[in-house]
Amino acid sequence: MDAVSFVYRDTPVLDGVSFKIASGEFVALTGPNGSGKSTLLRLILGLLTPAEGTVRLLGQPPRQVRDRWRVGYVPQRPATADLLPATVQDVVATGRLARRGWWRRPNAGDRQAIRDALDTVGMSDLRNRRMGELSGGQQQRAFIAKALVTTPDLLLLDEPTTGVDAASQHRFRDTLVTAARDRGAAVLLVSHELGAVAGDLDRVLLLRRGKIAFDGPPADLTAAGVSLGVHANDLPIWLEGLG
Amino acid sequence: MSLATLPLPWPFEREFMQLALAAGLIVGLCAPLIGTFIVQKRMSLMGDGIGHVAFAGVAAGLLVDVWPIWTALVAAVVGAVGIEWLRSRGRASGDLALAVLFYSGIAGGVVLTGLAGSLNAGTLTYLFGSILTVDNSDALTVAILGGVIVASIAVCWRALFSIVLDEEAARVAGLPVDALNLGLAALTAVTIVAGMRIVGVLLVAALMVLPVGAAGRLTRSFPATLLVASLIGATSAVVGLAAARQWALAPGGTIVLVAAAIFVVSATVTRLPGRNGNRLLLSGQPR
Numbered sequence: 001m002d003a004v005s006f007v008y009r010d011t012p013v014l015d016g017v018s019f020k021i022a023s024g025e026f027v028a029l030t031g032p033n034g035s036g037k038s039t040l041l042r043l044i045l046g047l048l049t050p051a052e053g054t055v056r057l058l059g060q061p062p063r064q065v066r067d068r069w070r071v072g073y074v075p076q077r078p079a080t081a082d083l084l085p086a087t088v089q090d091v092v093a094t095g096r097l098a099r100r101g102w103w104r105r106p107n108a109g110d111r112q113a114i115r116d117a118l119d120t121v122g123m124s125d126l127r128n129r130r131m132g133e134l135s136g137g138q139q140q141r142a143f144i145a146k147a148l149v150t151t152p153d154l155l156l157l158d159e160p161t162t163g164v165d166a167a168s169q170h171r172f173r174d175t176l177v178t179a180a181r182d183r184g185a186a187v188l189l190v191s192h193e194l195g196a197v198a199g200d201l202d203r204v205l206l207l208r209r210g211k212i213a214f215d216g217p218p219a220d221l222t223a224a225g226v227s228l229g230v231h232a233n234d235l236p237i238w239l240e241g242l243g
Numbered sequence: 244m245s246l247a248t249l250p251l252p253w254p255f256e257r258e259f260m261q262l263a264l265a266a267g268l269i270v271g272l273c274a275p276l277i278g279t280f281i282v283q284k285r286m287s288l289m290g291d292g293i294g295h296v297a298f299a300g301v302a303a304g305l306l307v308d309v310w311p312i313w314t315a316l317v318a319a320v321v322g323a324v325g326i327e328w329l330r331s332r333g334r335a336s337g338d339l340a341l342a343v344l345f346y347s348g349i350a351g352g353v354v355l356t357g358l359a360g361s362l363n364a365g366t367l368t369y370l371f372g373s374i375l376t377v378d379n380s381d382a383l384t385v386a387i388l389g390g391v392i393v394a395s396i397a398v399c400w401r402a403l404f405s406i407v408l409d410e411e412a413a414r415v416a417g418l419p420v421d422a423l424n425l426g427l428a429a430l431t432a433v434t435i436v437a438g439m440r441i442v443g444v445l446l447v448a449a450l451m452v453l454p455v456g457a458a459g460r461l462t463r464s465f466p467a468t469l470l471v472a473s474l475i476g477a478t479s480a481v482v483g484l485a486a487a488r489q490w491a492l493a494p495g496g497t498i499v500l501v502a503a504a505i506f507v508v509s510a511t512v513t514r515l516p517g518r519n520g521n522r523l524l525l526s527g528q529p530r
Contacts, residue, residue, distance in 0.1 A: 086464060086465040097416060
């Protein structure tokens with residue numbers, strides 16, 4: 001992303017934002033409400049077009065990326081997930097459509113990939129459970145498995161731990177670390193709640209009033225008196241203190 | 244072999260009942276297939292809105308002396324695509340777009356009916372259904388439309404489910420979301436037209452919603468919901484036709500009342516599947 005600006009109905013949302021994420025890098029994007037985090041994510045995904053600047057996804061303009069399966073996207077948990085007449089396996093299986101073609105029937109490779117993804121997030125024993133029977137954290141793990149089922153090169157997650165219990169956050173941390181360290185995927189986590197992954201992040205991007213206010217390792221935040229882990233509540237206070 | 248020679252037991256031993264059974268089964272099976280996606284998109288009333296536009300198409304057909312099925316099909320498809328366009332472009336919220344379609348359709352139907360002369364038996368046939376007067380030509384038309392619906396869902400159900408699950412994520416995955424949404428809207432219109440002669444434009448949408456509501460309480464997986472909803476729709480058609488003949492009731496209304504009764508029973512004997520309870524759930528086979 002290079003010098004990207006975005007305007008919504010004459011209101012500047014992002015102003016000259018630039019950063020890159022390399023393979024195997026685990027990056028968190030955080031900032032106050034209304035700072036432009038979700039807009040930035042939607043620009044990366046090609047769902048919005050920047051007013052100025054350039055966005056590259058896997059080296060190409062986002063809408064020209066042919067191998068969409070190389071991008072794993074975990075949106076905020078749908079509000080309708082509780083009422084959906086669908087099993088965990090149904091949900092994870094939809095993740096394979098991008099790779100095999102949406103009109104094709106699943107083959108043995110697809111079924112194996114679904115088993116692997118469920119195993120990665122620790123949901124194998126819940127594969128035939130209805131989504132509405134699961135806790136919020138378990139539902140979110142199912143959506144993460146859906147994103148992982150194509151073995152993506154880039155994993156983008158939008159507030160995935162909101163309302164998630166501590167046990168699921170621990171499992172969630174393991175899953176992301178495995179994706180980045182073992183599989184070499186680039187991971188961009190958009191979240192207010194970074195405590196569970198604070199010790200594993202390579203970089204933190206802080207977005208404030210549409211600009212990158214900080215881009216560096218978590219240790220630099222610690223040196224500035226902010227810990228994303230133990231004193232997670234310090235983050236918003238620290239942000240307010242920024243010029 | 245004509246349908247009249249089939250050795251079916253009472254109440255389907257007569258030719259007119261066999262034609263009604265064939266048409267009713269096809270619509271009973273197909274309407275919930277489409278309805279499953281409409282209900283999950285929280286657009287349960289879409290079928291009603293399109294039904295009202297189809298009524299305007301019927302009135303136009305009667306006015307210009309063209310077979311009303313064709314004019315209804317054109318009007319319904321145009322209306323369905325229009326509502327999807329309004330919704331997807333953010334020009335109107337889902338319920339407002341439905342209301343625009345709903346009232347424009349019924350108003351257009353009333354005006355065209357007035358121009359045609361008066362509200363006559365032909366118009367009432369389409370408003371309230373007339374399954375017992377279905378002839379071979381009608382049954383063939385319903386069969387062709389049903390074939391289009393089943394074939395389309397067989398190919399597209401996984402992608403449509405992905406859109407129902409999360410439209411934005413489906414777009415990110417590269418699925419042709421706009422085309423599939425338009426296709427679903429067009430199939431909804433086809434379903435309405437296929438069911439017009441069976442239960443009427445005022446009630447056909449009920450067969451798209453009630454079996455799905457009942458199936459959603461009895462199943463775990465999405466493919467099981469599709470299957471069970473279709474079976475409930477077909478059962479409603481068979482039982483409704485039999486009851487209508489036994490007690491000389493209006494067949495269309497009776498079919499819908501049977502579907503409503505199945506929904507009430509399913510809601511009574513089960514709790515909505517969720518974290519706090521699930522009963523009598525049918526599990527889909529791993530695929």
